[in-house]
Amino acid sequence: MTESGALIGFLLGLGLLLIWRSGTRAPAPSAKRPGRQQQLLAAAGLTGINSAQLLALQIGLGLLVTVVVLLTTSTVTVSLAFGLFGFVIPHVQVRRLADKRRADLREVWPEVVDNLSSAVRAGMSLPEALSALSTRGPEVLRPPFARFAADYRSSGRFGAGLDRLKADLADPVGDRIVETLRVAREVGGTDLGRVLRTLATFLREDARARAELETRQGWVVSAARLAVAAPWVVLLLLATQSTTLSAYDTPMGTVILVGGGAVCLAAYRLMLRIGRLPQDVRVLQ
Structure with missing residues (x-):
């Protein structure tokens, strides 16, 4: 009886241990997702610059503009206002580069x-088809595919190479293509060629429609930039008259500068929102 009880207790404990071991486990730690600033740099093609370096450039340029305007006008509030513009300029330029690269x-x-569809029809494997784009693909996209080819040759891991390729491309369309190839590799099937041809047709129609709309609405962005720049250019031209600029060092002058800057910023953002077309979001990154 004692031996039977011990055996039952042992089996019960073993069962509880197996139940505990088969329970929900904490997910494996994943790589930290890049911040919005780093994603913007990647979208602009500036993969060699991180967000800290961009921030340092913004601070340095802002201080430089502040000092130059202060030495020119001897007005603290005006120099701080233009220093703020100097701080924002690098970020605006990076965003413009990202928009241009996306276009x-x-x-x-x-x-x-x-090219991928032709390679698949020719019987090439997916890694070979992607690697071939490093020599046959568009010039602007050859470096990312060349890095994928080098990664795959060195490691032989297709999934890890696709992850690196997505990070290098930093584009919503690239994410969709990569994930389509990943599913085709893991699941298989004979519809990949048809899916790629359908995707190519959709991308051409989307590019054509966006080009027409951007041409028609380009004046909105140009008008917003002109409307924001005009009053500050006039203020800069007043730098030759120190008696006029000295009024901005008073409390009322500071309020006017701050209020004008806030109104210009709000109007600029509003006009950009009105004139900007919806952008694809990287939901598959």
Whole structure:
């Protein structure tokens, strides 16, 4: 009886241990997702710069503009206002580069998909088809695919190479293409060629429609920039009259500068929102 009880207790304890071991486990730690600033730099193609370096550039340029305007006008509030503009300029330039790169990629993605579709029909494997784009693909996209080819040759891990490729491309269309190839690799099937041809047709239609809309609405962005820049250019021209600028060092002058800057910023953001077309979001990154 004692031996039977011990055996039952042992089996019960073993069962409880197995139940505990099969329970929900904490997920494996994943790589930290890049911040919005780092994603913006990647979208602009500035992969060699991190967000800390961009912030240092903004601070340095802001201080430089502040000192130059202060030495020119001897007015603290005006120099601080233009120093703030100097601080914002690098971020604005990076955003413009990101928009330009996104527009350039929008024109070449159909060619990439066509090359992949042709390679699949020719019987090439997916790693070979992607690696071939490093020599046959569009010039602007050859470096990311060349890095993928080097990664795959060195490690042989297709999934890890796709993750690195997505990070290098930093584009919503690239994410969709990569995930389509990943699913085709893992699940298999004979519909990949048809899916790629359909995607190429959709991308061409989307690029054509966006080009027409951006041409028609480009005046909105130009008008917003002109409306924001005009009063500050006039203020800078007043730098030759020190008696006029000295009024901005008073409390009332400071209030006017701050209020004017806030109104200009709000109006600029509003006009950009009105004139900006919806952008694809990287939901598959």
